Ligand SMILES: NC(=O)c1ccc[n+]([C@@H]2O[C@H](COP(=O)([O-])OP(=O)(O)OC[C@H]3O[C@@H](n4cnc5c(N)ncnc54)[C@H](O)[C@@H]3O)[C@@H](O)[C@H]2O)c1
């Protein structure tokens with residue numbers, strides 16, 4: 001948006017962060033070399049950052065969403081469109097991000113909550129490469145307002161009325177990406193990786209539909225589209241974590257070495273809670289959880305999955 005000349009303010013956590021971003025006029029930690037557009041301001045005071053905001057985009061790790069929502073709640077003008085870009089599920093509640101926002105934000109913006117999801121690797125977006133996304137809301141006018149604000153010649157934005165599907169697609173594809181990384185790390189080959197990703201998508205769609213999502217959403221940008229980008233890309237943190245697991249590191253070791261969030265780890269735990277709640281079988285997610293937290297080796301996990309009883313594909 002700022003790249004298109006719209007005034008945007010980046011809300012930081014503290015004055016030191018504001019100062020270093022202002023000094024460098026770039027995010028040297030995560031996106032080095034990509035200069036801020038002139039219309040991008042930086043502030044650590046929410047009342048200053050949100051004073052004239054017609055729209056607020058929240059993109060923080062899912063385990064930080066609730067505290068950030070509390071931080072901005074009192075500063076949102078009635079009618080502000082609130083766009084969640086976080087792709088995760090909260091623990092231990094297993095709530096979707098819009099559900100957390102609805103609990104924390106004032107009634108005057110609750111019918112303005114949207115979630116944005118799709119194949120949107122941050123580095124490529126920041127470099128101005130072409131991309132598409134989908135904005136979902138229970139309130140069509142809010143989704144359309146977000147669509148027209150975010151649309152540009154390089155960023156094509158669709159709307160959706162399937163908030164559950166778009167949010168679950170974005171959160172659960174990260175579990176599939178962990179497994180795709182394991183396939184890469186174990187050099188399983190293209191057939192095996194394609195099979196894994198396809199069955200992974202089927203599994204997350206099964207949970208999504210049981211939770212109230214529209215099946216077609218999982219064939220769209222927030223489903224298949226993001227699965228392709230995340231499972232294939234060297235830029236994906238979730239795929240990277242899977243690859244490191246396959247190379248023999250444990251999840252605690254990988255976590256200690258990473259500065260970034262890999263949402264698939266918490267999403268696997270939350271998805272298993274939802275799977276029990278909706279009585280859905282999720283063998284790939286269960287196996288992933290056991291690799292992450294119970295020491296199951298990725299190779300044994302693959303053997304287990306291959307030896308499950310076979311049946312009809314659908
Ligand atoms: N990076 C991407 O390509 C991308 C694309 C689309 C969506 N997302 C989603 O956006 C969310 C955020 O991802 P990211 O890539 O910006 O995170 P990130 O990987 O850059 O790392 C998370 C960072 O959040 C910071 N953090 C810690 N506590 C915080 C707090 N209380 N408030 C705000 N920030 C805090 C930490 O500095 C940490 O380094 C995730 O849900 C992710 O799935 C990311």
Ligand SMILES: O=P(O)(O)OC[C@H](O)CO
Pocket residue numbers: 087118119120121122174177226229230235236237238239261262263
């Ligand atoms: O780097 P990842 O694995 O968190 O994926 C980033 C985005 O979700 C891709 O759309």
